[in-house]
Amino acid sequence: MAKYSIQVNGKKHEVDVLDDMPLLWVLRDIMNLKGTKFGCGKALCGACTVHLNDTAIRSCSFPISAVGEGKITTIEGLSADGDHPLQEAWEKYVVPQCGYCQTGQIMNAAALLKKNAKPSEQEIEEAMKGNLCRCGTYNRIKAAILDAAGTPVTTG
Amino acid sequence: MKILAPFQKKKTTTVASEVFGVSRRDFIKASGLLTGGLLLGVSFFSCDDKGKKVATVAPNVYLSIGSDGKVTIIAHRSEMGQGIRTSLPLIVADELGADWSKVEIVQAEGDEKKYGNQNTDGSFSVRMFYKPMREAGAIARLLLIRAAAKEWQVGVEECDTQKGQVVHSPSGKKKSFGELVEIAQSLPVPKVSEVRLKDKKQLTMVGKETPIIDLHNIVTGKAVFGIDAEVEGMKIAVIKRCPVVGGTVKSFDDSKARNVPGVRKVVVIKGAGLPATLKKPLSGVAVIAENTWAAIKARDLLEVEWDLGPNADYDSARQIEELRQEMAKEGTVRRQRGDFKAAKAGAKKVIDHTYVAPYLAHATIEPPCALAVVKNGSCEIWACTQNPQGARDAVAEEIGIPVEKVKMNVTLLGGGFGRKSKPDFILEAAILAKESGFPVKVQWTREDDIRHDYYHALSVQRIVATIDSQNKLSGWSHHIANPSISATDDMKVVQPSDGELMLGASDFPYDVPAIRLETHDAKAHLRIGWLRSVRNIPQVFAIATMMDEVAEARGMDPIANALELLGEDRHITFDQELVKTTYPNYGENIADYPWDTGRMKRVIERVAKESGWGRSLPKGSALGFAAHKSFLTYVACVVEVQVDANQNISIPNVYYAVDCGLPVNVDRIKSQFEGGAQFSASLALKSTISVKQGQVEQSNFDGYQIVRMPESPKQIHVYIMESDAKPTGVGEPPVPPFTPALCNAIYAATGKRIHTLPIDLKA
Numbered sequence: 001m002a003k004y005s006i007q008v009n010g011k012k013h014e015v016d017v018l019d020d021m022p023l024l025w026v027l028r029d030i031m032n033l034k035g036t037k038f039g040c041g042k043a044l045c046g047a048c049t050v051h052l053n054d055t056a057i058r059s060c061s062f063p064i065s066a067v068g069e070g071k072i073t074t075i076e077g078l079s080a081d082g083d084h085p086l087q088e089a090w091e092k093y094v095v096p097q098c099g100y101c102q103t104g105q106i107m108n109a110a111a112l113l114k115k116n117a118k119p120s121e122q123e124i125e126e127a128m129k130g131n132l133c134r135c136g137t138y139n140r141i142k143a144a145i146l147d148a149a150g151t152p153v154t155t156g
Numbered sequence: 157m158k159i160l161a162p163f164q165k166k167k168t169t170t171v172a173s174e175v176f177g178v179s180r181r182d183f184i185k186a187s188g189l190l191t192g193g194l195l196l197g198v199s200f201f202s203c204d205d206k207g208k209k210v211a212t213v214a215p216n217v218y219l220s221i222g223s224d225g226k227v228t229i230i231a232h233r234s235e236m237g238q239g240i241r242t243s244l245p246l247i248v249a250d251e252l253g254a255d256w257s258k259v260e261i262v263q264a265e266g267d268e269k270k271y272g273n274q275n276t277d278g279s280f281s282v283r284m285f286y287k288p289m290r291e292a293g294a295i296a297r298l299l300l301i302r303a304a305a306k307e308w309q310v311g312v313e314e315c316d317t318q319k320g321q322v323v324h325s326p327s328g329k330k331k332s333f334g335e336l337v338e339i340a341q342s343l344p345v346p347k348v349s350e351v352r353l354k355d356k357k358q359l360t361m362v363g364k365e366t367p368i369i370d371l372h373n374i375v376t377g378k379a380v381f382g383i384d385a386e387v388e389g390m391k392i393a394v395i396k397r398c399p400v401v402g403g404t405v406k407s408f409d410d411s412k413a414r415n416v417p418g419v420r421k422v423v424v425i426k427g428a429g430l431p432a433t434l435k436k437p438l439s440g441v442a443v444i445a446e447n448t449w450a451a452i453k454a455r456d457l458l459e460v461e462w463d464l465g466p467n468a469d470y471d472s473a474r475q476i477e478e479l480r481q482e483m484a485k486e487g488t489v490r491r492q493r494g495d496f497k498a499a500k501a502g503a504k505k506v507i508d509h510t511y512v513a514p515y516l517a518h519a520t521i522e523p524p525c526a527l528a529v530v531k532n533g534s535c536e537i538w539a540c541t542q543n544p545q546g547a548r549d550a551v552a553e554e555i556g557i558p559v560e561k562v563k564m565n566v567t568l569l570g571g572g573f574g575r576k577s578k579p580d581f582i583l584e585a586a587i588l589a590k591e592s593g594f595p596v597k598v599q600w601t602r603e604d605d606i607r608h609d610y611y612h613a614l615s616v617q618r619i620v621a622t623i624d625s626q627n628k629l630s631g632w633s634h635h636i637a638n639p640s641i642s643a644t645d646d647m648k649v650v651q652p653s654d655g656e657l658m659l660g661a662s663d664f665p666y667d668v669p670a671i672r673l674e675t676h677d678a679k680a681h682l683r684i685g686w687l688r689s690v691r692n693i694p695q696v697f698a699i700a701t702m703m704d705e706v707a708e709a710r711g712m713d714p715i716a717n718a719l720e721l722l723g724e725d726r727h728i729t730f731d732q733e734l735v736k737t738t739y740p741n742y743g744e745n746i747a748d749y750p751w752d753t754g755r756m757k758r759v760i761e762r763v764a765k766e767s768g769w770g771r772s773l774p775k776g777s778a779l780g781f782a783a784h785k786s787f788l789t790y791v792a793c794v795v796e797v798q799v800d801a802n803q804n805i806s807i808p809n810v811y812y813a814v815d816c817g818l819p820v821n822v823d824r825i826k827s828q829f830e831g832g833a834q835f836s837a838s839l840a841l842k843s844t845i846s847v848k849q850g851q852v853e854q855s856n857f858d859g860y861q862i863v864r865m866p867e868s869p870k871q872i873h874v875y876i877m878e879s880d881a882k883p884t885g886v887g888e889p890p891v892p893p894f895t896p897a898l899c900n901a902i903y904a905a906t907g908k909r910i911h912t913l914p915i916d917l918k919a
Contacts, residue, residue: 001417018417021449029392029447034384035377037570039521040602041452044857047521075377082376090375094367094823097831098237099374100381100522100570125866132857134521134571135237136834137827138868 006067008033009077017064024048024059027074035075035103039132046131049104049111050074056111058130075103078110086110089144097135105131109145118149193222194337196296196345219248219296225320225334227254232264233285234276234542235370236572237831238887239824242368243282244289246821250361251293251354253317254333261369266544266564275543277577277686278742279787279885282820286883294351302346303339304331356818356880365823370568382540382567383599385527391420391594394451394601395584396458397440397608400850401682402430402465404439412457413443418450422458423591425584430465431647432683435550437580437587438608444592448599464850470681472614472847476512479616479637479678483510487635487674488651490737491662491730494670496622499631503622507705511619513694513913515845516612516687517860522570523600528585534561535589539582540569547579551586573835574686578610603855610685611845613639615694616678619702622670623709629721631670636661636695643680650677652691654738659786660695660892662737663730665751666703667723671733682847688835689888692786693895697913700782700896704903714781714900715764725754742788749788749882755815756785759792759877762813766875767794776800777808780901782893788884790815790877793893795869797901803917805841807869807898812890814874817881825886829874832890837869838862840895841914 002019005012008031015030022041027033027050036059039047043058050059051073078084086106096102105128112119112127119127124145133141143153196219218230229248235241241261249259264271273284297317304322305312308329315322321330356363373379398404410422427439441460445451500506526539528551535555541547544564552559569576585598600608615638622631640656642649652675654662661673687693707717727750730739741749760783763769769779776799783792796809810833819825842861846853854860899910908917 017447018449018453020453021447025447025449029449032386034380034386037381037522038383038448038599039523040857042602042856042858045521045602082372087375091367091371094371094827096237096368096371096374097239097827098235098520098522098569098571099370099379100520100568102374103377106375129864129866132521132862132864134519134573134835134862136831136837136863136868138834138863138865139830139870139872140827142865 002065004064004067006064006072007070008072009074015064019065020063022060023050023062023064023067023072026064027059033074033076037100037104039101039104045101046108047101047104049107049131051107051111054111054114056108075107078107084110085148086113086144089148092147093140093144095137095140095144097137101131101133105133105141109141112145113149118151119145121146193220194340195220196292219292221296221333221337223334223337225258225332227252227259227320227333229259229261230264231261232271232274233281234274234544234566234569234572236276236542236569236576238828239368239821240276240281241370242366243821243824244285246361246366247286247289248293250359251290252297253319255320256361256366258320263566266541266548266566268545274545275577276572277542277574279789279887279889280742281885283788283882283884286820290353291348291351294353295346295348298346298351299340299343300333300336302343303336306343307331307336307339363819363822366821367823380567381522381570382525382538383522383570385538385567385597387527387529387595389595390527391444391446391592391596392448392451393442393444393584393588393596393598394448394455395425395440395442395598395604396455396460397438397604398427398462398464399607400462400464400467401432401438402467403462404429404465405441406461406463408441408461409459410441412459413454416445416450416454416457418446419454420444420446420594421592423588425587431645433645434610434685435546435579437584442584442588444588444594444596451599452601467681467850470847470850472515475678476614476616479676480510482637482676483616483618483635485676487676489672489674489735490657491671491673491733492735493733496631496633496670496672499622499624499670500620502624503630504625505623505709506620507702507709508620509618509702509911511617511694511698511911513615513697515614515682515847516839516843517606517609517845518573518575518687519605519860519862520571520573520575523602523605524576524581525597525599526582526585527595527597528582528589529595530555530586530589533557534563535586536563536565537582537586538565538567540567540576541579541582542569542572542577543579546577547582550579550583554583555586555590573688575609578685602857606855606860607852610644610683612687612693613680613684617694617698619698621702621706623706627710629666629668629706629710632664632666632668633672633674634661634664634699635674635676637676637678638691638694639678639680639684641684641686644684647680650679651675655740656691657737658740659691660699660784661691662734662739663751664699665728665753665756665785666721668721681850689786689891692784692888692892693839696782696784696892697895697899700784700893701899701910704780704900705909713770715760715769718760718781718783719757722753722757725757727752744788749884751785755790756783759783759790759813759815762875762877763792763794763811766813766873767811769794776905778901778904780897780899780904782897782900784893786889786892789886789889791889791893793897795894795897795901797898797905799902799905799917805902805915805917806867807837808871810869810872810894812872812874813877814886814889815877815879816886816889817879817883819876820883822876825876826874828886829890830872833869833872833894834863836891836894837898839913840898841867844914
């Protein structure tokens with residue numbers, strides 16, 4: 001067990017956990033931030049995606065000991081009222097089916113738009129390929145990202 | 157006890173409903189979910205063939221209208237992405253004339269006495285509940301109108317409801333539902349025979365697009381899935397299960413596991429042994445810890461010696477080879493028309509292929525998980541379950557308490573696809589909570605999920621098609637071998653059940669003079685279950701790709717071939733040709749839901765038109781076609797494929813035409829088809845479960861793959877037929893025809909026929 005001070009959604013938190021505990025379980029089990037989901041535990045599905053300093057990471061495979069001074073953002077901290085352009089676009093296109101993977105999808109897409117404000121369809125596909133959706137909402141995800149980026153949507 | 161797969165379940169047709177007022181005390185006692193205002197319980201009853209009421213099912217739906225005008229509707233079906241928490245309530249709200257923005261949906265707990273059948277599978281929620289939902293809304297509407305008419309001293313026929321108000325058009329008077337609640341409570345509840353349902357053109361939501369009610373909660377991370385359930389003092393359990401089905405724990409050493417900080421207890425779960433059953437957990441050793449990570453770490457440190465049991469030498473590749481050999485033999489005849497042997501003897505051309513499809517896992521992105529609290533002789537569960545009542549019964553039996561003492565709360569499901577119909581993971585939670593005294597949430601890891609599923613069974617099939625000298629399809633012989641779902645409960649079952657054959661095989665609809673369906677023995681060595689559209693997947697893969705070969709052999713366009721072979725518009729039945737086999741017709745009377753060749757031909761013609769069938773495409777690109785009716789819904793599909801020089805497959809366009817009767821929530825019909833194409837693309841292109849030495853070889857999304865965005869079908873066009881026919885389900889029907897349509901497109905583009913799934917052009 002070890003003590004860590006981490007910054008999540010703009011606030012400092014002290015946690016006392018195993019040093020190899022993945023950030024996912026710190027967020028979910030210790031801090032009760034349950035919008036971040038568990039899907040595979042091996043960085044293969046993207047359901048657990050959060051931001052570390054604006055970069056998308058798979059929190060299921062990112063040990064707490066590696067967070068350091070980095071700023072963590074989860075779905076709960078992405079916007080004040082669910083009004084991030086991606087969240088609004090997700091609602092406009094009624095993207096989710098079961099909804100389970102969608103917070104990871106949105107966080108991954110948000111990191112993409114920070115790096116590339118106007119991604120092409122191919123760039124979106126490349127950036128989003130680590131996020132699985134078993135319900136098969138990929139085309140609406142793509143449409144919502146294009147729309148949030150202000151690109152005319154012809155897909156979907 | 158014989159366990160029937162859900163699509164075989166005996167169901168009497170629900171044809172009518174009764175609505176009754178509920179006193180507040182009774183209501184709160186009954187549901188505990190609603191408070192205040194006008195409370196209505198809607199009871200559906202079953203009728204016999206003559207329309208006589210035979211059994212009253214306790215209320216399936218409760219709705220309340222508060223004095224603040226808020227309409228609350230209890231959703232009694234499980235939500236797993238199909239949109240049912242939106243689609244059924246909107247039917248009530250539309251008929252009632254409610255203001256949708258003031259409607260609140262509350263999820264029902266699992267309780268058969270209160271809600272009737274809640275088992276959410278078989279694509280039947282809308283089919284079964286459309287009419288009763290309309291009637292429930294209509295009765296509530298009439299009651300509110302009568303209240304207003306009484307208050308205003310005007311004729312009932314001069315009033316109507318609109319956006320949460322009763323409106324008297326001659327005078328322009330309006331009153332909100334909330335203002336009328338008190339008077340309505342004093343009036344008798346109208347009988348269903350007194351109401352007139354709205355005309356189709358008066359409906360404002362049915363047939364339109366309504367966003368799902370959980371949308372905002374989902375995109376903000378507030379939606380509560382099974383994994384998110386929590387109670388004070390909850391511990392997490394992760395279980396090491398026997399890698400071979402039917403094996404049991406011989407001994408174990410938990411000394412290393414117990415050294416992990418946070419570990420509280422280690423508990424053995426005895427498990428079912430064999431048969432594995434659809435309602436028992438597997439044998440294993442559970443670690444109960446303060447948090448998920450400690451439980452996972454400690455579980456991985458457990459050293460368990462197993463008695464692996466008789467499945468320890470099972471090899472799925474070997475079974476496939478054995479079943480291939482079996483295909484040359486005579487099987488058990490299940491359907492016979494004409495004389496296939498004579499047709500073959502007189503044939504000008506014979507096409508003969510064997511088709512192989514692997515085991516598949518459900519791989520819901522939310523792995524199975526459930527929370528249980530057991531204390532003072534009662535048990536409360538929170539679970540992502542498709543079948544809350546089945547789970548409730550199983551929990552009561554497993555921990556030895558009356559079923560009334562089990563409270564089954566249903567969360568959102570992070571995907572279901574049939575996996576979460578089984579209560580095994582819920583039983584694990586109940587057992588561990590009872591044994592440990594802690595509230596326990598059982599968390600399956602992805603490895604647990606892929607290795608210990610109730611799998612879609614592998615299959616080997618052979619189809620022989622004969623063409624006569626008149627260039628007609630003269631004979632059709634279909635051999636099938638697959639471990640049956642029924643074998644999970646009864647190991648003596650070695651052949652497909654009637655319900656499994658019904659899914660595309662025994663209901664082969666084409667007008668061929670000689671038809672022979674034979675089944676062969678195949679033992680089950682894994683837990684076999686149902687996966688979205690079930691046996692339709694392999695059976696239609698084989699049938700519809702063979703039909704493409706038949707068209708080619710006859711020198712015909714595949715769509716012209718299918719239309720010709722469907723014959724004239726008519727209703728077809730199968731019973732008279734079935735041999736010691738019944739035709740369950742998805743639990744519905746075939747007179748009410750006939751197999752209508754005309755409806756099938758219309759969707760085929762529609763998809764041909766919309767896809768530009770016959771248009772020329774560049775080299776390496778082509779269209780492929782397949783059509784199939786499943787779950788009483790007619791679907792035709794055209795897939796456009798591109799195959800590059802390196803044999804990489806891409807799918808720029810998919811076209812579906814669907815006749816699901818009267819469409820309810822058009823957006824969710826489209827989304828089910830979009831998702832169904834992706835689901836089918838995964839099994840067509842990526843997914844395989846294989847078994848060596850009794851153990852599943854795959855364990856996560858690296859070995860068990862599903863499509864990712866770059867390789868997923870791009871534009872999925874869904875054309876919904878206008879219809880006033882009884883609505884039918886759309887959750888499963890998109891899946892079966894996509895895969896053969898893709899295979900047929902690949903043939904048209906490359907000249908390569910696909911007889912084995914998943915497709916591997918590089919092999």
